[in-house]
Amino acid sequence: MSTLVHGRHQLAQPGFAAALHSERIKLTSIRSTWWTLASLLLIGVGGTVLLCALNAEWLASPEADEAPGSFITGGLMLSPVCAVILGTLAVSSEYGTGMMRSTLAATPVRGRVLVAKAVVVAAILFVVGTVTALLGYVGGNYFLDREGIGLALEGDVARSMYGYGLFMAGLGLLSVAVAFILRHTALALSLVLALVFVLNNLVLLIPGETGQWVTKLMPSNAGMVIATPVPFNPFLLDAWPSFGVFAAEVAALLLVAWAVLRRRDA
Amino acid sequence: MTTTHGPALGIRARGLTKTFGSKTAVNGIDFAVEPGRVTGFLGPNGAGKSTTMRMILGLDAPTSGQVKVNGHHYASSPVPLREIGALLEAHAVHPGRSARDHLRWLAASNGIPTTRVGEVLELVGLDSVAGQRAGRFSLGMGQRLGIAAAMLGDPSVLVLDEPVNGLDPEGIRWVRTFARQLADEGRTVFVSSHLMTEMALMADHLIVIGQGTILADCSMQDFMADHARSFVRVKTGDVGAAAEILAANGLDVGRHHGASGPELHVQGLDAARIGELLGRHGVLLHELTLVSSSLEDAFMTLTADSVEYSAHGQARQEAGVR
Numbered sequence: 001m002s003t004l005v006h007g008r009h010q011l012a013q014p015g016f017a018a019a020l021h022s023e024r025i026k027l028t029s030i031r032s033t034w035w036t037l038a039s040l041l042l043i044g045v046g047g048t049v050l051l052c053a054l055n056a057e058w059l060a061s062p063e064a065d066e067a068p069g070s071f072i073t074g075g076l077m078l079s080p081v082c083a084v085i086l087g088t089l090a091v092s093s094e095y096g097t098g099m100m101r102s103t104l105a106a107t108p109v110r111g112r113v114l115v116a117k118a119v120v121v122a123a124i125l126f127v128v129g130t131v132t133a134l135l136g137y138v139g140g141n142y143f144l145d146r147e148g149i150g151l152a153l154e155g156d157v158a159r160s161m162y163g164y165g166l167f168m169a170g171l172g173l174l175s176v177a178v179a180f181i182l183r184h185t186a187l188a189l190s191l192v193l194a195l196v197f198v199l200n201n202l203v204l205l206i207p208g209e210t211g212q213w214v215t216k217l218m219p220s221n222a223g224m225v226i227a228t229p230v231p232f233n234p235f236l237l238d239a240w241p242s243f244g245v246f247a248a249e250v251a252a253l254l255l256v257a258w259a260v261l262r263r264r265d266a
Numbered sequence: 267m268t269t270t271h272g273p274a275l276g277i278r279a280r281g282l283t284k285t286f287g288s289k290t291a292v293n294g295i296d297f298a299v300e301p302g303r304v305t306g307f308l309g310p311n312g313a314g315k316s317t318t319m320r321m322i323l324g325l326d327a328p329t330s331g332q333v334k335v336n337g338h339h340y341a342s343s344p345v346p347l348r349e350i351g352a353l354l355e356a357h358a359v360h361p362g363r364s365a366r367d368h369l370r371w372l373a374a375s376n377g378i379p380t381t382r383v384g385e386v387l388e389l390v391g392l393d394s395v396a397g398q399r400a401g402r403f404s405l406g407m408g409q410r411l412g413i414a415a416a417m418l419g420d421p422s423v424l425v426l427d428e429p430v431n432g433l434d435p436e437g438i439r440w441v442r443t444f445a446r447q448l449a450d451e452g453r454t455v456f457v458s459s460h461l462m463t464e465m466a467l468m469a470d471h472l473i474v475i476g477q478g479t480i481l482a483d484c485s486m487q488d489f490m491a492d493h494a495r496s497f498v499r500v501k502t503g504d505v506g507a508a509a510e511i512l513a514a515n516g517l518d519v520g521r522h523h524g525a526s527g528p529e530l531h532v533q534g535l536d537a538a539r540i541g542e543l544l545g546r547h548g549v550l551l552h553e554l555t556l557v558s559s560s561l562e563d564a565f566m567t568l569t570a571d572s573v574e575y576s577a578h579g580q581a582r583q584e585a586g587v588r
Contacts, residue, residue, distance in 0.1 A: 011419075013344040014377040022375035029367035030360055098358035102415065105323045105352055106375040108341035266325040 019107050019116035027090060027120050036089075037124070040082035040168070041132045047075025048136030053143045060147035068149045069229035072140050073133055073160050076167075076227055080220065083129070083168040084192050087121050087175030092185035104266045114258050118176050122169040129168030133161040133227070156229040159239065163226035166243065170223050170250050171196065177253035180261050196220040222246040274337035275301045276454040277322055277423065281331030284317050284478075291317040293478035294331060299456045301422070304449045306469030306486075307458040310569055314478040315458040316354075319427050322456075323352055335423055347376040347419030353412040353426045361401025365392055365411050368400055373418050386414040405432035413444070423454040430464055442468045462562040466490075476569045493564035498537045500530040500544070501553035508549050515543060529553075 027033050051074035059068050094100040107113050137153065144150045151157050174196075179188040200218040204211060215221055216237050223246035225231050226239045236242055277299035284292040292314040299305045309315050320326040322333050324341040332339070335349055343349040359368045369383040387393045390410040395403075400411060409429060416424055426445070430438045445468055449455045459465050465472065465486075472489045474482040482489055497520075502508045505521065505528045512519045517534040532540055537556045544551060559567075 011345045011348055012377055014375065018375055018377045022371045025367065025371040025374055026360075026363075029364070029371070030362040032362060093360055097360055098355045099360060101320070101323075101325055101354050102352075102358055102372065103375070104325055105350070105354075106347055106372055108324050108343070108346055265320070265327060 014107075016112055016116065019112045020119060022107070023113075023116040023120045027124065032089065033086065036082050036086045037128050040079045040086075040125075040128055041135070043082065044075040044079035044129075044132035044164075045135045045139060047078055048073060049075075049139035049143070051075070052140030056143040056147045056149070059144070060149045067230040068144050068151060069157065069160075070232055072137055072144070072151055072157060073164055073228050074140070075132070075136050076164065076224060079132065080168070080171050080196060081193065083125050083171040084175045084196060085189065086125065087172035088179045088185065088188045088192060090117055090121050091176050091179035092183065092188050095179075095183040096185055101266050110261050111258055114176075114180060114254070114261055118173055118254065121172040121176055125172040126162075126165040126169040128165075130162050130165030132168075133164035137161060151229070156239070160227050160229045163228075163239070163243075167223045167227040167246075170246055171220070173250045174219060174253055177250065177257040180257035181253075216242070217245055217249075219246055219249050222249070274334065275422070277333065277335055277425075277456060279318070279322075279331065279333040282318065282321060282328055282333050283330045284314075284321060284326060285329045290478050292321070292328075295475070295478070295480050297473050297480060297483055299423075299454055299473075300471070301454040302449060302452050303470040304445050304455045304457060304468055305471045305473060306465040307456060307473050307475065308462065308465050308565065309458075309460065309475035311460055313475045315460075315475060316427055318475070319352070319354065319425050319456075319458060322425055323350060323354075345376050345419065347372070347378065348421055349419075350423045350425055351416030351419060351421035352424075353409070353416045353429055355412075355427070357400075357403075357405070357408045359400040359408070359411065362399055364397050365400055365403070365414075366396040368411065369415060369418060372415055376419055378418055382418060382420075386417045389417060390414040406434060406437045409433055409437065409441070413441070421453070424448055424456065426455070426457045428458055428460070430459065430461065438464065462565040474565070474568060481568050490564065493568055495533075495563070495567065496556065496558040497531040497533045498535070498540050499524075499553060499555045499557050500532055500540065500551065501527070502530075502544070502549055502551050504549060505530060507547075508544055511544060511547050511549065512540070531557075 048071070051071050055071055058064055059066065059071065094103060103113055104110060137157070141150050153161070175188070175192050178192050182188040182191065196219065200215070200220045203214045203218055206214055212235055215235060221233065221236060222242045225236050225242035237245065279295055279297050281294045281296065282292055283290070283294045295318070307315050307318070317326060321328050322335065322340065324339065335343070340346065340350060366383060366387065369386065370380060373380060373383055384393070387396045390413050392407065392410055392414060395407065400408070403411065409432070413426070413429065416426065429441050429445075433441065445455050445457055449470070457468060469486055472482060472484060472486050473480060482493070484492070500508060501524070509519050509521060509530055512530070512532055517532050520531040522529050522531055535543070537554050541551060541554050
C-alpha cells in the first residue's frame, strides 16, 4: 500500500466558486447530458427548418393567415422536453443513487448546492438554446428568403433568439426546483412535462376571462412568448411582461425547493 | 501525521436522539469516538447505526441532543472533506460517471487539487480502471471508490458505514489493514458493522447499539471479558450424580440436551479440576471439553437481553450452547 498522507496541503475554505466548479464537472462528465443537449439542438433546429421549408410557399401566398415570424422559431414546441429532462436529472439522479448525501456532506451549506446547480443548468441551457434558435433561423430563413418573405435578424426576431435561450434556461430551472422538491425522477419528470405540455393547453377549457388569465399565466405559455417573434397564441401577454410572470413562477419554485432542501433530512 | 492536539478531537455525542414519526431510531445516546484507535460501531440491522452516522455528518438533523466533530458541528467545518471522510453507501455514484470524474467533482467542491484524485485512486488500487464508468464496478470496487472518496480531503476523522459489506476475503483484509493504519496515524476511525467477527479483528474499542440505545461502550478486551462466556461441557453416564457433586462444590451447573444425549455445562472451574473432582467421586467421564463462546455469541447474548423480547429465551440458549 502506498503512503496515505501526501503532505496536508493547506486548503482554502471553499466558497460558491468551488460548488459551481463541482456542479459543472458533474453535469459535463456524464453522457446523458450531451445526448440531451444534442437532442435539444437537433429537434429545435430540425423542427424549425422543416416547418419553414414546408410552409414557405403558403406563407408567401395571399391566402396565408399566419405570419412568417411564427415559424422562424417553430421548433420551440418540442425541444423543451430536453430542457426539462436535463434540469430534472441534474438533481433527481443524485437522489436516485444516494449521491446527494455525498454532495451535501461535502457542501453542508445546502443553499449553495442548489444555487450552483441552478446556475450551471441555466447557463448551459441558455447557450445551447440560443445557438439552437440561431441555427434554426439560418436554416429556416433560407426557405423564407427563397419566397421573398425572409426576416432580418433584428427587433423581435433577434429578441426571440436569446429569448429561446432564456425560455430553455427557465424551464431547466423550473425542473431543478421540482426535482429538489419531489426527489424522484419519474415523479418530477411526469409532473413537469404535464405542467408544461398538457395543463397549459387544458386550462383553455376554463370558460370566460378566468380561463384566459390562467392560460396567460401558465409557466410554459408565459415563458414561450419571449422566444417567438409573433406568438401563435394571440391571448398571451407581451413578451417581457410575460417573461416576468414566468421568471417569478420559477423563482417561487426555487424558493420552495431551497426551503425544503434546508429543512429536510438528506 | 501532524495532528493539532486539542481537548475535543474525535466525535462526541450528547443525548443524541432521532425519531421518525412515532419510531425512535436513536434514543438519547452519549458516546465519544477517540482519535488514534479504531472504534467499532456494532449493532444489528436497524439498530440506529446509519442514522447516527448521518447525524454526525449533518445529513439528518437530531430531534434532540447534539453531536460534534473535533469540537464543533460538522456543518460549520471550514473545509468539510478535510474534517470527515465518509463512506455512507457503496454505489452512491452515478453509474454513467467514471471513477476519476466522481472524485473530480468531489475534490472540486472543497477546492482540493486534482492531483489528489490520482493519489487516492492509487491508494485504493483503482488507478487502472479510473476511466471506467462506475456502473460497471463490482461491489468491492465500489467500496474502494467510496474509500478513495473518503480519503480525498486527507481527513482527521473517518466515518465508514459497513465498509466490508459485500467484499471478498482479500478486500475485507485490505479494509482492516487500512483502518488500522489510519488509526495508527492518529486519525479518528469510526467503523460500523453488523459482523461481530469482523469487528473483533478490526476494532480497538467497541460501541454496541441496539434499538437506538448504547448497550456497551468499552475496549474490545473488556467486552470479551465481560460478555463472552466459557464453560466446560461434561458428558457422563450418570448426569444426575455428576450434577449433584459439582453443585455441592459450589459450581454453576446447567443441564442441557446435546446432540448425543444429556450433558452438563459447568462454570467456575477449569476442565482439569472438574475431571479430577468427578474422578475422585468415581464418576466415569465420556467427554470433558472447554467451550468458549465467540464475540458473535457475546453479541447475541447482549442484544438478546435488550432487543428481541420475543426471541429472548432462544437467543440466550443458542448463545450458551454454541
